[in-house]
Amino acid sequence: MPRTLSVLLTSCVLLVTAFQVSADDLANLDNKAKAEQVSENAHNQKRVILSAEERVQLTTQRNRLAKQLAQIEKENTTLSDTFSANEEILADKEKELNLATGSLGELFGVVRQAAKDAQLNYQNSLLGEKGKAFDVQLEKVINTDALPSLKLLTNLWQAMDYKARTGSELALTSIPFVQGDGKTTQLPVMRIGDMAMLSEQGYVQWDFARQQASNYLALPSEVPSLSALKSEPNQPILIDPTRGVMLEQYAHQPTLMQRIDQAGIVGKIILVILLIGLVIAIIRGVRLSMTQQQISKQLKQPETPTDNPLGRILSVYNKEKKQSVESLELRLLESILDEQQGLERGLSMLKLFAALAPMLGLLGTVTGMIETFQVITQFGNGDPKVMAGGISMALITTVLGLVAAMPLLLAHNILSNRAEVIRNTLEKQGVSLVAKRAELESDSSSQVYA
Template sequence: MVSQQFRKQLKWQKGFDWSGSADYQSQNPNRKRGSNTMISKKTSIIVLCLLLGWTGYASATDFDSVAGEVSRLHDQALSDQKQQDIDIDKERKQLLDKIEKLQRTVAKQEESLNAEKAEVASLAEERDRLQSEIGSRLATKEELDNIFLDHIRNFLSLVEKSPQASQKDQLLGTLKSYLEGERIFSLEDLKSLIGMYFDDIKSGAENVRYTAKILDRRGEEQEADIISLGHIEALFTADKDNGFLLSSPGSGRLIMSADPGFFTSREIAAFFNGDKTTAPLDISGGVAINQLSRKETVKDRLKSGGVLVIPILLVGLIAIIIVLERVTFLSRVRSNTDALMTEVTHLVSEGNYKKALETTRPHRNRPTGKVLMVGLVHKGETPEVIEIAMSEALLSQMPRLERFLVTLKVLAAVAPLLGLLGTVTGMINTFQVITIHGTGDPRLMAGGISEAMVTTQVGLAVAIPIMMAASFLGTRVKNLARDMEEKGIALMGALLKHKCER
């Protein structure tokens, strides 16, 4: 009976769902599984305790009373469970409302966050744009500052080189103050600079005459009468000394330039005296005046060419001697052969050969006279013999006439070759200097370059006149040879004509 009732009790317990009230869970699908699990575990523990207690005391207690107790406890548990379900539903509703409220809040916060993100992105874009604009303006400002400083430096350089620099201490001080340290230039500085420009332009168009102390060529102070021709130049006259004035870059004081020469000095004196309304100008900004102190004599120029200038000059000297000798000789042997030939022809036509021979005798040392004498000596011979004799006489005179002409041509070729040799030597020296000292100081290379250029210049200067002289002398020799030939043929014709007439 006990086992039968226990089976009924187990059957009833099967309908209870030990897993936590499956029927109730199926009827309330939205209920949280965590709460059902807690209640099912609690109910299962109670039932198990009762079962264990019941099995322990089954022999002493009536099963029906136990079953009633269990039923009561079951009902109590179901009542508690229903109450808990009500509380849970209420709490769940509250939580759902809270969740919904939180979701609305989250949605609003997300919307606000998205708006703020968009605003941040817009602000970032604005920041980048402003940074780019600031960078561009800073670069423009830096460029404008550099341009401003360049103008100040150029202006300062012009003022320092101006003959009026000694009278513009305030302007020089203002310009130098702009270049000292870091300075932020303003629009007022630009206006001030423009004003200084216009003032300087105005003063540059004025000719001012005044008396001041200058430094002479020995570095001593001397009072002089000065005329400032704008920014172009300044002229002075002092103690019968006239010339140009230069501005010292360091102190701004006026210094006498090198002696400009007799004619220029006389023009400056006439300008001071009012005899002339024009004055010599140096429009190069002082470069031409500075060159006055760097005048090179012929000796200095030749010395800069090195040792190879000496053989070139010797070639020129030898050529001069040869040319003078040849010109003298050719002038001496050339005579008025037309008059001589007319007289000889007239005497031959009369048959007076002895008189004709005596007429040519004084000209025997001249080429044409020698040829005529040979023709008259062979007057009785056949025409062929006469022609051969005169040709031989003509050829015998040619070495005298052409003497040293080949030497002149050789010298004309040697002179430029020596100049070329000097050019190569000078360039070799220049490259050696570059190898040792580099190209930092051009003055170190000036010696080799000067040697290279001067030797070529001297070589050409010697060779060109020699070639012209050789050509001139060669032409003179050709003219003499043609004259001898012409007069020989004329004499031969006169001899043959006289023979035919006899």
């Protein structure tokens, strides 16, 4: 019992101690909570005060912006009214300007266009520094926004007048000239108006960008020289009015051998056929001419046959004249046919060549077009230069074929007619001999019957 009582007393002491500790903690928590509440109330009151101030500021700012908007709208209305009024004034002023200027507006356009044309001519002219000075004056006429003044019109007139006067003059001058080795020297030339410059070797090519001259790659044979023009200034000369463009293109004109090379193997075959045909035609023409002369001489001396077609026919007659008329006629016909074969020798070859030449030309045309289409397939048709080879072959072979066929056909026709004339002469003489033999036989029969 005493032990149990001691335990109970101890427990009671512990409970009382614990209760006292808990009461202190609760007091501390209550004090802390009250402090936090006071701080939060103070913060909330401060926030309320700040919100009220911001609201006042925002309200003030809104009122200020509303006043600015009203003022801007008022200014916008005023500016719109002013713009409309200015538009009406501008339209009235434009009408007044059109009425005041009349046709001067169109005249101004014509003046500016004339100034542009004159400036372009001066930029590509051979007039030198004087032309550059006029170029500056013409630029002022072109760039002016107002109606051209009298001074600008005078400048335009002076530029055009100077261009017209110098375009009809011959003037000796010295220009920079680039030699073949690349060195630059001063070359004496004669400026022919505004079109060309003539030296001792002929016309020289002027480079407008570098302001120096050089030789053309090729010149026509009719081009004069500087000394010849000095000695005879009134002689007619060959002039390029394009300031060297045509003379520059003259160098690109292919020669006869270059055109033959462009025709390819087909063109060379056509030329070989033409050459062989002309040789045959010349040989047969000379042969037929000699034969005709021999026959003409033989007709004057029928009693003495010589070595010619008519003489051989007369020899056959003298040899076979004792035969009957029918046999003699057949012998003479045989001899005439033999002579005809000799007269027409080679003419069939001429006819064949005349027919073959245009066919080969057509073959070359087809071959060239096939080559052109192959180039188009590989490179497209954007650059005509890549197709020039096939087109040149196609056209030149056609020309060569026609050129070869025409003289061959003409030669065949002439030689055939001449051979026909000789054959008719032989037939006529043969018929005459047969008739003569028949008359003799008829006279002999008449005498027998008598």
